[in-house]
Amino acid sequence: MKVFLAALFFAAIVAVGMSVLLNTIQQPSSVAFTTSGARVGDPGNNLIGPS
């Protein structure tokens, strides 16, 4: 039982850790796809914008 619970706990830790890491390093598309030649405007709080 202890091993099973430890595995569940570890899975949750890795999952949460990855979510924090990915949210830190990834950019919203309005930032990632903006270049000097094309500016993608801030879409605001909608389906594709940041919440």
Added chain:
Amino acid sequence: MPSLHSTLKASIARALCAAFALLFVLAQPAAAQLSFKPTAESVREDQLLNALRAGDKITGRISIPDAMAASLIQPAGREWRDFQRTMLPVIGGAAIIGMFAVLLIFLMVRGRIRIYHGFAGTTILRFASFERFTHWLTASCFIVLALSGLNISFGRILILPLFGAETFATLSAYAKLAHNYLAFPFMLGLVIMFLIWGKDNIPGKLDLEWFRQGGGILFKGRYPPSRRFNAGQKGIFWIVILGGTLMSLSGWFLLFPYLPANVTTLQLLSVLHAVIAMLLIAIMMAHIYIGSIGMEGAFDAMGTGEVDLNWAKEHHSLWVKEEQAKRLARSGSRPPRAMPAE
């Protein structure tokens, strides 16, 4: 006023240019993309229509870094949508419901596989803590990934009518997050499993004999010799490793959809991901069955790590002999430690 000669030369040049342009367009391979530069030539509607009928993708010229935005119309998307709505439910239904039916029939006909000689009352260590930890890490992630994945494919048809739109939306939002992030511990579990168990799962001649004798599950009282992992377990191992790797690779591109070259590749990857998922889920149902209710004494291997000695001798006789020989060698002449079963 231009001479007839120069007029004729200009006409021939224009005709040759037009013919060359047409040849360039027609000579493209069947799955070509038709790309029209708006400044060089006008869009010809009949050419667009013919391209769409032939299944070609229509693309434009874009200046933003997202190359996939160049796709304007992709007729292959229709086939993908149709597959998701028609063939995939058939594959999923046949695999999962079919496997459930097979297991039910097997249980009714063969019954629970008992320890032929009964419980010995002593146990032998089968899996150490770290092995069980790895198994449960991968297995628990798999269960959540499977259920959340099935929700993505079939939730709207099966779950939404049961719980209503609000509950289904909330459930699906959290399920999607769980699916995305639990993929990482699942992949970690796969890698560790491969490293710790790969060497014991190499197929050999003994495995053929195991299959010939019905694997110790088809016929009562008949137990083919087996080392640490029998042929059935080796099959499950490689299916998990290979299937899991394919799921991980296809899933990686679905997690980071700007990585594939184009949307057609994304669609192919999603088809691969869905089909392998259905097959993996069906196979894991059989694994869960035999490891729980299907075979007496089997669950202890992953539960406590200690299995009944008679169970071990019946299903992994060669492994028991190896383990007992190792213990004897380690302890000298002292007899093996007898551990009473709890």
